[in-house]
Structure formats: C-alpha cells, structure tokens
Amino acid sequence: MGKITIAIDGYSSTGKSTLAKQLANSLGYIYVDTGAMYRAVTLFALRNDFIDEKITDKEKLIAALPRIHLEFKFNKDLGYAEMYLNGENVEQEIRKLEVSKYVSKIAVVAAVRIKLVDMQRKMGAEKGIVMDGRDIGTVVFPDAELKIFMTASASARATRRYKELLDKGEQVTYAEVLKNVSERDFIDSNRKHSPLRKADDAIEFDNSDMGLKEQFERIQNFALRTIDRTK
Numbered sequence: 146m147g148k149i150t151i152a153i154d155g156y157s158s159t160g161k162s163t164l165a166k167q168l169a170n171s172l173g174y175i176y177v178d179t180g181a182m183y184r185a186v187t188l189f190a191l192r193n194d195f196i197d198e199k200i201t202d203k204e205k206l207i208a209a210l211p212r213i214h215l216e217f218k219f220n221k222d223l224g225y226a227e228m229y230l231n232g233e234n235v236e237q238e239i240r241k242l243e244v245s246k247y248v249s250k251i252a253v254v255a256a257v258r259i260k261l262v263d264m265q266r267k268m269g270a271e272k273g274i275v276m277d278g279r280d281i282g283t284v285v286f287p288d289a290e291l292k293i294f295m296t297a298s299a300s301a302r303a304t305r306r307y308k309e310l311l312d313k314g315e316q317v318t319y320a321e322v323l324k325n326v327s328e329r330d331f332i333d334s335n336r337k338h339s340p341l342r343k344a345d346d347a348i349e350f351d352n353s354d355m356g357l358k359e360q361f362e363r364i365q366n367f368a369l370r371t372i373d374r375t376k
Contacts, residue, residue, distance in 0.1 A: 147375040148174070148273035150288075151368060152281035154341070155295030157245075157329045158302035159352060160360070161277040164295070166225050167361050168368060169275040177268050179278030179285075180248075181228040182215055182261050184239035187251040189213055189230060196247050207256045215264065242310060242317055245325055249332035252279070258338055279333055282344035291371040292347035293364060301353045302326050 151174070153165050162178050169176035186206075190196045195206045217226035218234075227236035238244070251257060258280075265285045269276060276285065282292035303323035310317050333341040343349060348367060352360050 147372060148271075149290035149368075149372055149375055150269055150272050150286050151275040151291045151293070151371075152286050152289040152344075152347075153275065153277040153293045153295065154279055154282050154344070154347065155277075155293075155350075156297070156302065156326075156341070157333070158306040158326055159295040159297050160305070160357070161295050163357065164360055164364060165275045165277040168365060170224065171361075171365055172275070172368060172372075173273075175268070175274045176225060177217065177265065177274060177276040178226075178228070179261065179265055179276060179281065181217075181236070181239060182264070183252045183257070183278075184244050184248050185215055185228050185230040185235055186213060186257055186261070187244050187248045188235055188239050190251055191244070191247065196250060201247075201250050201254075203254055203256075206251070206254060210256060210260055213260075215261075240313070242315060242321070242325065245329070249329045249336075253332065253336040253338065255338040262339075279341045280339040282347050283342060284339045287344070290375060291368055292344050293367070294343040294347040294349050296349065296351050297353040299323065299326050299330065 151168065153161050155161050162180065166176050190206050193209065195202045214231050216229045218229055219226045227234055228239060229235065262285055265276065268274065269286060282289055282294070300323070303319065303326045306326065307317065307319045307322040310322065350364065
C-alpha cells in the first residue's frame with residue numbers, strides 16, 4: 146500500500162490534534178503536531194521576556210532562534226510523541242492558556258514560520274505522515290494527497306477548550322476562553338505571512354455538532370479512499 150501525506154488545517158480548538166493522532170495510529174503513520182512547535186517557541190519567548198501583553202520583541206526573538214532546539218520524542222505509555230524544547234519536556238506547559246494567549250502573535254513572525262516550515266518539510270519528506278496546523282495544505286505540503294480543513298462555531302470550540310482547561314485544573318472562565326479563541330481566529334486569518342485559509346483542494350469539515358467517533362470514521366474513510374487511489 147502506497148503512503149501519502151495528510152494535511153489537516155483549521156481553526157483553533159477544532160480537535161485537529163486529537164483526530165490527527167487517531168488517524169496516524171490507525172494508518173501506522175507518523176504524527177506531527179505543528180501547533181506544539183509554535184507553542185514551544187512561544188514558551189521560549191515568554192521565559193525570556195520577549196513577549197507580554199503590550200509588546201513582542203521580534204528582533205530579540207529572531208536573534209535567539211538558533212538557540213531554540215525542538216524535538217518530538219515518542220512516549221510509549223501515551224502512544225504519541227511529546228514536545229521537547231532544548232531537551233526539556235514541555236508538553237504540559239505549552240498547553241496552558243498563558244501560552245495560548247500569545248502563540249498567534251509569535252506565529253506571525255516570518256522568521257519563526259520559515260524556520261519551522263523548513264523543519265516540518267524535512268519531517269514529511271518520506272510521506273506516511275499526518276501533520277496538523279494552520280498552513281500545512283497551503284504552504285508546508287501544497288501537494289499533499291489529502292487535505293482536510295476543520296472548522297466549527299466559535300462557541301462550540303470555546304466550550305470544548307474551556308472544559309479541557311478545567312479538567313487540567315486551570316482557573317479560567319468561559320468568557321476568557323471565548324475571547325482567546327476569537328482573537329486567535331482573527332490573528333491567524335489576517336497575518337501577512339502564511340495566513341490561515343482553506344486550500345482550494347481541501348475537504349471542509351465542520352464538526353460543530355459531531356462526536357469524536359463519527360469524525361474519526363468519516364476522515365479515516367477519506368484517507369483510505371485516497372490511499373487506495375495511489376496504488
């Protein structure tokens with residue numbers, strides 16, 4: 146059976162990562178969460194005071210990029226790879242709302258995107274990969290055999306994210322999460338470099354009122370049909 150590249154793009158909190166992990170596991174493919182990469186760079190920027198509510202010191206961040214080493218390491222117990230920043234496992238820390246508040250501001254920095262896109266293309270050079278993010282089907286792998294663009298209403302996405310954060314013990318309000326989702330949508334869609342948009346040949350997938358099982362089964366079916374056509 147031939148291997149393909151699967152690009153999953155879409156808005157924040159649409160469940161891209163959950164779905165992509167399931168799909169990669171079912172196909173025996175490599176899974177890459179590009180959002181984790183941008184979150185790790187954001188965490189680095191926060192730790193080094195390159196960003197706060199008022200400013201983003203792009204010059205210092207760009208100068209520090211050679212000092213940022215990102216790596217995914219597979220966790221057998223979890224069944225997926227975790228994000229490491231300069232040798233430190235930051236998988237849990239990068240998922241916090243504090244990082245979510247700033248990740249879109251870091252993602253608009255062209256030098257950051259250029260560095261990470263280059264890394265992502267190298268990861269997927271041999272195909273057999275499921276990669277999710279914001280610009281995978283449009284910029285990273287414009288020739289991907291299967292492209293999915295995931296969307297859902299802002300309220301549905303905020304509700305999911307709010308419950309997820311509460312389950313992790315974070316003290317947040319629904320209003321804060323909804324505001325964060327809306328702000329990230331605007332920044333991601335309007336940034337100058339690689340804005341979030343649906344590729345012309347992507348399948349749009351609205352999961353506002355869809356359960357995880359139905360989502361997975363439908364997208365797995367898309368994948369299997371696409372793989373079958375490449376034989």
